Amino acid sequence: MVLAETPAAELRYAWRVLSVTGLGMWVTFSSVSMVPVALPDMVGDLGAGPAQANWFVLAYQLVTAVLMLPLGRLSDVLGRRTVYVSGLALVTGSTLAICLAGSPEWVVVLRGLQGVGAAAVITNTTALLVDAFPAGHVSRGIGWNITIMSTAVALGPLLGGLLTESFGWRGVFALSAPLALLGTVWAAVALRRTRPITRGRIRADPWGTVLSVLAVGGIVLAVNRVGDGVGTAAFLVPLLAAVLGLVLFVLVERRVSNPILDLRLVLVRFRGSAYAATALLNLGLAAGPLLVSLYLQSLHGLTALAAGLCITAQACGNILVGPFAGRWAATTEARVLATAGAALAVTGAALLALVFALGGSGLPVAGALFVVGLGNGLFQTTNASVINIGVRPWERGMANGFRVMIDNSAALLGSAAALVLVTAWLPHAARADALAGATGGFTADELAAFATAFPVAVGALAVLSLVAVGVSALRGRAPLPEEA
CATH class of the missing domain: 1.20.1250.20 (MFS general substrate transporter like domains)
Structure with a gap:
């Protein structure tokens, strides 16, 4: 027989989970806020053209946005620890690879992979806290988590400027990589191994996944091309795709069992x-x-x-x-x-x-x-x-x-x-x-x-x-x- 944990032990574990999610939020959001400061140096050093420079940012934004809902649902099926640790590990590997990249094409690909990992981390953070904290303490955990995120957003541009001036654009990623590695190891150690709570209750929803990606991806691409003019095909085509994807998504999700x-x-x-x-x-x-x-x-x-x-x-x-x-x-x-x-x-x-x-x-x-x-x-x-x-x-x-x-x-x-x-x-x-x-x-x-x-x-x-x-x-x- 397994004895239930005391409330004090349960709360200690909850604060340990907060230390895991806080480190993950720091890694993902400080990285996001540091990159725009380093962008001009990245473009110059890699000899990137305007389209490639745009994709240095867009690849991360697009992949993160479209995968948040699917990866959040995947954590319900596979278990949050599995998805969260895998996401941070992917952030670690892709960030380290960006430090060594020698061409703009590779940076774009690696930024997309970094976005996959970040989506797995960000979308599971609150769910991990809700799972861990007793009901009366959930909002405190979320409040501290948002505080850590805000600190990363506030300090990111300043750190990015200092690192870029001192070491070049690679210094931004060189700082993020060991922090991401630390976060991955700590998450693997600190988070409990639990069985997926669904236990076969949920099956895949491929059409819902595809349509959610179409809707959100269309929005991101349309926003990215708004500078071309709201009457141009570059703006209207992804916008119409987003609207179509959203309408079909609602119709499909009303009818599927999972x-x-x-x-x-x-x-x-x-x-x-x-x-x-x-x-x-x-x-x-x-x-x-x-x-x-x-x-x-x-x-x-x-x-x-x-x-x-x-x-x-x-x-x-x-x-x-x-x-x-x-x-x-x-x-x-x-x-x-x-x-x-x-x-x-x-x-x-x-x-x-x-x-x-x-x-x-x-x-x-x-x-x-x-x-x-x-x-x-x-x-x-x-x-x-x-x-x-x-x-x-x-x-x-x-x-x-x-x-x-x-x-x-x-x-x-x-x-x-x-x-x-x-x-x-x-x-x-x-x-x-x-x-x-x-x-x-x-x-x-x-x-x-x-x-x-x-x-x-x-x-x-x-x-x-x-x-x-x-x-x-x-x-x-x-x-x-x-x-x-």
Whole structure:
């Protein structure tokens, strides 16, 4: 007979799992945030063309986005430890290989493999925490996990700049590889070996998998080509593929017995509202740091480092509130806490639009982003926790894979919409220069139009995010973890 573990032993194991997921989140998100800083040096050293340079980023984004839902579901079938450790091992191997790559083609392939591993890690993180933490402590684990992720996002650009200046672009990957190896070994040691909880209950859903890849991949590719113009085939073809894939996905998933996404999870009022609210909030707010970077460098002449320091204010807000949000979410109704967080984030976005309208820079911009970070940290911790309430153990990978997939897709769409809005008032010939920060040759009228576009873009996206506040407020009462 196997004796049940004491609550204290169970909680110790849960915090050990958090150390595993925290290290995995640090590896994946710091790597993501460091690469854009190193990109110019990568392009120059490898002799990459514009298309190859684009795929250095796109290969990772595309593969990660399309595989989050399938790999989340796969962890329900094969076991989370298996998928998570395999994912980190793949990140380790591909990152090390990138350090040694001598051609842009190999870097693109390896970045895609890195994306496969990252998707396995990111989509399983919350499910691992929900499996490990007792019901009343889940939100605390998720809060600390989001705090670690925010720290990686905040420090990544600074570390990337220092490593690139000191060792070249390979230094970025040379730092990530041993951390990923450490994370892989620690995950293999610390995570318990358990049998897959499905025990043959679930079979493959090939059509659902293919259609989910078509829908999400179409969105990512359309977003990537939005700069070519919204009327071009390069934009419209993947967009239509995404719409077709989404419609067919819903029709197919309603009829199969073992869907990759059980639509009944979404149709529960408090959970479906949580999914919708996180999608809308990411759609409206995710472009904030991108717009701030462009605004500060193009219109105020700040360096990339100075702009990066301002942008870290948003991550600092997330870091500050994350641990407290986890505690509050365990005892406070999710509708109240998540709605308050969303409202605070929208307030920060409105302040940012006001700062842009007044021509401010530096500290006022950082202050507005800090408010956005506070609200977003409060919302995301609460929302991620409530999505898991009442989800059966063999569906947790599915539920969390879907959440991170829609978060990622909404953020990409929001960023694309922001770039369209901020350049829409410029002549077509000047738009590429505007996005590159090369505004030195602009006329006074073009500069004025560009400056006016920033508060308009941020204000429009803030109004969209305001819808997320309403959706969150109307979600109905979700049970607290202890009640579930």
